[in-house]
Amino acid sequence: ETGVTQTPRHLVMGMTNKKSLKCEQHLGHNAMYWYKQSAKKPLELMFVYSLEERVENNSVPSRFSPECPNSSHLFLHLHTLQPEDSALYLCASSQGLGSYNEQFFGPGTRLTVL
Amino acid sequence: AQRVTQPEKLLSVFKGAPVELKCNYSYSGSPELFWYVQYSRQRLQLLLRHISRESIKGFTADLNKGETSFHLKKPFAQEEDSAMYYCPCLGGTSYGKLTFGQGTILTVHP
Numbered sequence: 352e353t354g355v356t357q358t359p360r361h362l363v364m365g366m367t368n369k370k371s372l373k374c375e376q377h378l379g380h381n382a383m384y385w386y387k388q389s390a391k392k393p394l395e396l397m398f399v400y401s402l403e404e405r406v407e408n409n410s411v412p413s414r415f416s417p418e419c420p421n422s423s424h425l426f427l428h429l430h431t432l433q434p435e436d437s438a439l440y441l442c443a444s445s446q447g448l449g450s451y452n453e454q455f456f457g458p459g460t461r462l463t464v465l
Numbered sequence: 466a467q468r469v470t471q472p473e474k475l476l477s478v479f480k481g482a483p484v485e486l487k488c489n490y491s492y493s494g495s496p497e498l499f500w501y502v503q504y505s506r507q508r509l510q511l512l513l514r515h516i517s518r519e520s521i522k523g524f525t526a527d528l529n530k531g532e533t534s535f536h537l538k539k540p541f542a543q544e545e546d547s548a549m550y551y552c553p554c555l556g557g558t559s560y561g562k563l564t565f566g567q568g569t570i571l572t573v574h575p
Contacts (some may be wrong), residue, residue, distance in 0.1 A: 353506075382561055393469075395567040398548065407562055419545075441509070448561035450497040450516055456509040 353458035362461045364432065366447040372427040372460045374442030380455070384447050385417060388439040388459070396418050400425060401448055405465050432464045467492040469554050469566035477572045484569030486537040486569050488526075497555040498535040499563070500526055504548045510539075512550070512569050522546070542573045 364370050376383060385397040399407035400419040401413045414436075416428040425442055439459045445452040467490040478484045490496055490508045500512040513521045515528045515535060533554060549570050553563035 384561065393567050394553075396564075397563050399561045401561070409562070445561065450514065450555050452561070453511045453514075454561075454563065458508050 355442055355444055355455050357440075357460050360458065360459060361461045361463075362386040363465065364419075364429070365465050366432060366434070368432075369428070371429065371444075372440055372462075374425040374427075374444075374457055376405065376423055376425075376442075376444035376455070377404060378444060378446075380444040380446050381422055382445045382452070383419060383422070384443040384445075385425065385427055386439060386441040386443065390438070393434040394441070397427075399448070406448070429462075432462075434464050436462045437462055467496070467554050467564050468553055469512050469564055471550075471552055471566035471569050474529060474567060475570050475572070477574060479574050480544055481541050484539050484546070484571065485495070485541040486552075488535045488537065488554075488566065490535065490554050491569050492533075492554060496526060496528075498526075499553050499555065500524070500537050501551045501553060502548045503551070504545075509551070520532075542571075543575045544575055547571055547573045549556050 358373045381389045388394045396409050397411045398455045403419045416430040418426040441459045442457040445454045470489045499514045502512045503509045524539045528535050549568050551568045553565045
């Protein structure tokens, strides 16, 4: 598969569950991102990784825990989430972090927290 | 803090009519602005960036620092232009951080 893939595409979980979102990029990029898109709010950056090192944490609660084991994979570990965390979670990747580096987005994971 | 405002949530035009999607930004330094588009059932993708001064699919956008705007324009809209449009801003000390506005849903009627 090409581009940026995300699994699962849909996820329903209870507040006491632990789950993980997975993102994989097949573009040879060095930077990866997690974004959150809530129903009535703008698309919001959560985390940025460059060469497997986290370079940005946009004041995200600790119940969201990212992991970047290598430059092709990015995970978002979820635990004790709240119903307001229900949203579309988008992953993106880019060659680098500068303005000439287009971000390529995945299809997203639709998360529902009951 | 940088902020992007897209004042129109919905915009409807007829095919062949000119279209302008508004974008205003609030940023103290030298902003770098983009337009991203999401067509139905497709993923978010880059349309154009101001530093390239390019025209993509007939769309252009000029950065107006005096008015702090980066409006997207096309002289003759096509039905296939119907999509969600975002105008994110990149800048500051935050690495790779794009700040998005609410987005504008453009509908081009036949």
